[in-house]
Amino acid sequence: METQLEKEILRGGQFLVKETKCEDIFTPEDFSEEQKMMRDSVIEFNDREIIPHRDRFEAKDYALTEEVMRKAGDMGFLGVSVPEEYGGLGMGFVSTMIVCEYISSGTGSFSTAFGAHTGIGTMPITLYGTEEQKQKYVPRLATGEWFGAYALTEPGAGSDANSGKTIATLSEDGKSYKINGQKMWISNAGFCQMFIVFARIENDKNITCFIIEKDLNNGITLGEEEHKLGIHASSTRQVFFSDTVVPAENMLAGRGEGFKIAMNALNIGRIKLAAACLDSQRRVTTTAVQYANERKQFNTPISDFGAIKLKLAEMATNCYAGESASYRAAKNIEDRIAMREASGNSHQEAELKGVEEYAIECSILKVAVSEDIQHCADEGIQIFGGMGFSKDTPMEAAWRDARIARIYEGTNEINRMLSVGMLVKKAMKGHVDLLGPAQAVADELMGIPSFETPDYSELFAEEKEMVAKLKKVFLMVAGAAVQKFGPDLDGQQQLLLAASDILIEIYMAESTLLRTEKNAKRFGEASQEIQIAMAKLYLYNAVSIVEKNGKESIISFAEGDEQRMMLMGLKRFVKYTNYPDIVDLRKAIAEKVKGENKYPF
Amino acid sequence: METQLEKEILRGGQFLVKETKCEDIFTPEDFSEEQKMMRDSVIEFNDREIIPHRDRFEAKDYALTEEVMRKAGDMGFLGVSVPEEYGGLGMGFVSTMIVCEYISSGTGSFSTAFGAHTGIGTMPITLYGTEEQKQKYVPRLATGEWFGAYALTEPGAGSDANSGKTIATLSEDGKSYKINGQKMWISNAGFCQMFIVFARIENDKNITCFIIEKDLNNGITLGEEEHKLGIHASSTRQVFFSDTVVPAENMLAGRGEGFKIAMNALNIGRIKLAAACLDSQRRVTTTAVQYANERKQFNTPISDFGAIKLKLAEMATNCYAGESASYRAAKNIEDRIAMREASGNSHQEAELKGVEEYAIECSILKVAVSEDIQHCADEGIQIFGGMGFSKDTPMEAAWRDARIARIYEGTNEINRMLSVGMLVKKAMKGHVDLLGPAQAVADELMGIPSFETPDYSELFAEEKEMVAKLKKVFLMVAGAAVQKFGPDLDGQQQLLLAASDILIEIYMAESTLLRTEKNAKRFGEASQEIQIAMAKLYLYNAVSIVEKNGKESIISFAEGDEQRMMLMGLKRFVKYTNYPDIVDLRKAIAEKVKGENKYPF
Numbered sequence A, B: 001m002e003t004q005l006e007k008e009i010l011r012g013g014q015f016l017v018k019e020t021k022c023e024d025i026f027t028p029e030d031f032s033e034e035q036k037m038m039r040d041s042v043i044e045f046n047d048r049e050i051i052p053h054r055d056r057f058e059a060k061d062y063a064l065t066e067e068v069m070r071k072a073g074d075m076g077f078l079g080v081s082v083p084e085e086y087g088g089l090g091m092g093f094v095s096t097m098i099v100c101e102y103i104s105s106g107t108g109s110f111s112t113a114f115g116a117h118t119g120i121g122t123m124p125i126t127l128y129g130t131e132e133q134k135q136k137y138v139p140r141l142a143t144g145e146w147f148g149a150y151a152l153t154e155p156g157a158g159s160d161a162n163s164g165k166t167i168a169t170l171s172e173d174g175k176s177y178k179i180n181g182q183k184m185w186i187s188n189a190g191f192c193q194m195f196i197v198f199a200r201i202e203n204d205k206n207i208t209c210f211i212i213e214k215d216l217n218n219g220i221t222l223g224e225e226e227h228k229l230g231i232h233a234s235s236t237r238q239v240f241f242s243d244t245v246v247p248a249e250n251m252l253a254g255r256g257e258g259f260k261i262a263m264n265a266l267n268i269g270r271i272k273l274a275a276a277c278l279d280s281q282r283r284v285t286t287t288a289v290q291y292a293n294e295r296k297q298f299n300t301p302i303s304d305f306g307a308i309k310l311k312l313a314e315m316a317t318n319c320y321a322g323e324s325a326s327y328r329a330a331k332n333i334e335d336r337i338a339m340r341e342a343s344g345n346s347h348q349e350a351e352l353k354g355v356e357e358y359a360i361e362c363s364i365l366k367v368a369v370s371e372d373i374q375h376c377a378d379e380g381i382q383i384f385g386g387m388g389f390s391k392d393t394p395m396e397a398a399w400r401d402a403r404i405a406r407i408y409e410g411t412n413e414i415n416r417m418l419s420v421g422m423l424v425k426k427a428m429k430g431h432v433d434l435l436g437p438a439q440a441v442a443d444e445l446m447g448i449p450s451f452e453t454p455d456y457s458e459l460f461a462e463e464k465e466m467v468a469k470l471k472k473v474f475l476m477v478a479g480a481a482v483q484k485f486g487p488d489l490d491g492q493q494q495l496l497l498a499a500s501d502i503l504i505e506i507y508m509a510e511s512t513l514l515r516t517e518k519n520a521k522r523f524g525e526a527s528q529e530i531q532i533a534m535a536k537l538y539l540y541n542a543v544s545i546v547e548k549n550g551k552e553s554i555i556s557f558a559e560g561d562e563q564r565m566m567l568m569g570l571k572r573f574v575k576y577t578n579y580p581d582i583v584d585l586r587k588a589i590a591e592k593v594k595g596e597n598k599y600p601f
């Protein structure tokens, strides 16, 4: 039964069909004093312990990664969200995001080590562990006495994580399992003390999860460090289990529950990965503008050239959008956890359900922000010109490190398809009513469009209408696709990918608008002039992506009159009454970044 | 006075305002027996001498680069276009492109060494040298007895190449110059025997070019090898000149002629760089599809997933488009050289003018193909999943190596702006009549559109009309911009960039269509089914880019009724009567690539 509170918080995926008021979203400007203090202490840590040692991280100094991880443990950063009774700080989900974000911009190596340990390495136990398991392992993990790793992937089982061949065989006395198999790409394998390992019992449909201590005398061997494109000081190894004995009580949750654990762990990993990419964007943008202000060609600081301004504006805008959407979702998760606790769930249960609820948003964020940091670093290189290609400047490492974010925690293809797939599933289950709104859009298409000129005098009046129309595009396209293909929709991957691009842009653009509107209302529009420009620029770009994907989809599944009608609808839904001059918007945004000589938002 | 022949060959930039018949373009399918033999022997060389040694190139084995360069010299590859009297093979420009292309896919390191030597390292002498200079240096360079390097860039002078601080001081007896200054990012510096160096005499407006032999006892010192993101075995060093004495007769062309030499050398470098990126795309696509056919997830070869098909189709299509446009332009250059020679120019003069004529096309190709290979390698990584991030597979090196192509030979920003800038200049000079056609488009906008349903039964009838309409978009946008901003257009970089994106897509899409049409006519449509699909897919994507950039531009400089009228025009110009189903096109293309287990075109 839903409580009053529950009704007020949007459910996962509902952003698509319900209007969100700007007052109802959380923004980085809403950080509490405690959160700000946490942020500042993490920034200070990053500036002191990580940034100055970039060269050592690049030189694959794995010991440094471990050392700094231990220091992060001393600071309490490894246990931010771990309940106090297990040695953590017991802070909320937003604080976890903040720590993840600000500790990550120094190097992708540390970011990965941190993420693998605190996220997928620790969370399976806090979320699914028995009291004994939690008592035994979590305090060590939360303080950095021990480090964790997550061993799901195998040579033959990557995206298809449930297909692993590692097996767990129960001993005759029923007291232990023997694990045999090969795990691959295991972050932190080199220095961790404990693995979360997934293995199959007999011919089970689903894998099972075990906590396995790293005892090299217990049939565990490690491969060499992998030679990687980026994140050079992140330890990534194969792990071989050969008759490794695990006490039966080290099984996490029940037999066959492993796949669910794996998916939920990744899920949280995804939104945290988005956070981890944010401060990197900020730093790349800052480094880039500082260089552009210094570097002169043709007797002009290159930051005065329109080509460079365009880049700076887009870099800043995407970062601002990423922040907006990430913290919106993070607070939804935090609130939902609180709500569930208030209604009687254990913290553990509440956390599990809270995060599960927003799996769609987590996938959206993972894809959007991992692509933004790649693009940001790419433009960073380009702004540096030849120097961008040099290992003596920080751009190329940022670019290489960014590349992994589109591959792990589920590839971006998998996450794109998941985001739409989960939404459709939620609709089927009745958790999100898509059918009603989709029907309404279909009806609207048949009707006569209104030719009234609406009143757009209020801030974002037209923009908010625009977002509402983009939602209609999604409903129109996805609705029609579900109807046409039914259960075969899964096979229409090009369509799913296009739909997810639409979905992603809607969420990102709406979050950006809402954050800005909220701030304009409380701090005054004048103070948010550039943020308003960014929100408009982001939306314009989003509309263009939606139009492209919408069109391609419609053409692919509709013909003749139906195609014409839907294309007309699309045209109507992506049409501005007053087009924003995005050339000017970019100029204004870039001027601000230039003037402040950093990412200033 | 124009000869008859001259009238028949399109001038540079004229593709925009004149229709080209498919019979009039040269395609890779038109390679002569000699050209095919050359191609095959280069492929054989690449397979034998470069590909198997990728690891050594990645491990920065500079000596290997030098050794293979010498072997390439033994094969005659370094002197393909060098006239026989200077020790070369005296082949045409198309052959040079072929060699450049097929020798480049093994590693960006060799590709860069080859390009720097044969292009910017040798061409300044063949194009501008006196008979004595040519006799002295070219035979050595053409055979690989000596290697050349090109020293233009300085710490303070990159894009603004004419601003270098290196100075050349005439000796009192007038017999020599003393060179003082610092050059940076000099490819081949480590193993070359000769530099093309640019330096300023007194307070000259323009720099002057010198041939300087690498005598380390003559005030020449080298910096350490740069640490670079990619092209690891390409030698890149700083070069310091301290009272280096050069005989006065080593000045190339006249005093102050250096900037022109620099620009023309880069110009040829650009189209060759495009060629150099083509076979890499082919190889990446082939490697990717082979992996995708092998790799199974969810009990399915991943090449069966729509998400992977989409990638394979776009990779193949862009490569095919790049080939089409590159060889179209290459043959134009070759023909123009021949025409000028026929009309009495020396080979040297003819070559110079021939290449200069197509500077716009060279910039277009440089930008388009360098971005395609980046995208191709990026998707290559993604298809490999986690393995794509590993140095044990060839994708990540391809991705890193590709990154330089967007920076050197003029950054892509500079080349984008140049392409439009040169076109406008040509129009001003009357070499290309843009004003007439632009006026015609303006008139058309005011008129009533025809509502006849045209006959699209012939192959590409609608597509060719579409290209004609895209040209109108360019004329409408650029025409209006020139009118609005006049000489201030240079300052409107966002606009120039948008216009150049339109220009680029027109050239690439048209070339792709024409190649395919030509082949369909002679080999039969049935044999070109997939090529037809690629031409349609490329065009569809091009239309979408043109629409986006056109819209953004129009909104930025037009308001009210004018904006509405131009946006209506735009809409008309990007509208298909029958939209192609690009989802299906991609499937068909991918099926072909999958089936052949390689890039098969």
Ligand SMILES: Cc1cc2nc3c(=O)[nH]c(=O)nc-3n(C[C@H](O)[C@H](O)[C@H](O)COP(=O)(O)OP(=O)(O)OC[C@H]3O[C@@H](n4cnc5c(N)ncnc54)[C@H](O)[C@@H]3O)c2cc1C
Binding pocket: A116, A149, A150, A151, A152, A153, A157, A158, A159, A160, A184, A185, A186, A187, A188, A228, A236, A404, A407, A408, A409, A410, A411, A412, A413, A414, A493, B295, B297, B298, B302, B305, B306, B307, B308, B382, B383, B384, B385, B386, B387, B389
């Ligand atoms: C540096 C690094 C660190 C890592 N750390 C860890 C770790 O700590 N623990 C851990 O368990 N794993 C880890 N991984 C593994 C990572 O999670 C996997 O690489 C990722 O899930 C992709 O799996 P894969 O590499 O097998 O690619 P594949 O699954 O083989 O994918 C190859 C391609 O096929 C596509 N594809 C696959 N299935 C489908 C489908 N159904 N439909 C459409 N497209 C599909 C993918 O999107 C991708 O483009 C790490 C990987 C790397 C590179």
Ligand SMILES: Cc1cc2nc3c(=O)[nH]c(=O)nc-3n(C[C@H](O)[C@H](O)[C@H](O)COP(=O)(O)OP(=O)(O)OC[C@H]3O[C@@H](n4cnc5c(N)ncnc54)[C@H](O)[C@@H]3O)c2cc1C
Binding pocket: A295, A297, A298, A302, A305, A306, A307, A308, A382, A383, A384, A385, A386, A387, A389, B116, B149, B150, B151, B152, B153, B157, B158, B159, B160, B184, B185, B186, B187, B188, B228, B236, B404, B407, B408, B409, B410, B411, B412, B413, B414, B493
């Ligand atoms: C690996 C490597 C090999 C090289 N090999 C050689 C070689 O053999 N010989 C040689 O002479 N040089 C060589 N170069 C140098 C190369 O040509 C320059 O790096 C390139 O021209 C860019 O110059 P820059 O690095 O000074 O960048 P900058 O000119 O400083 O450019 C920085 C940024 O500003 C932008 N910008 C600059 N001017 C403008 C403008 N007017 N309007 C808008 N945007 C602008 C650029 O597009 C870029 O984004 C090499 C470079 C590298 C990295």
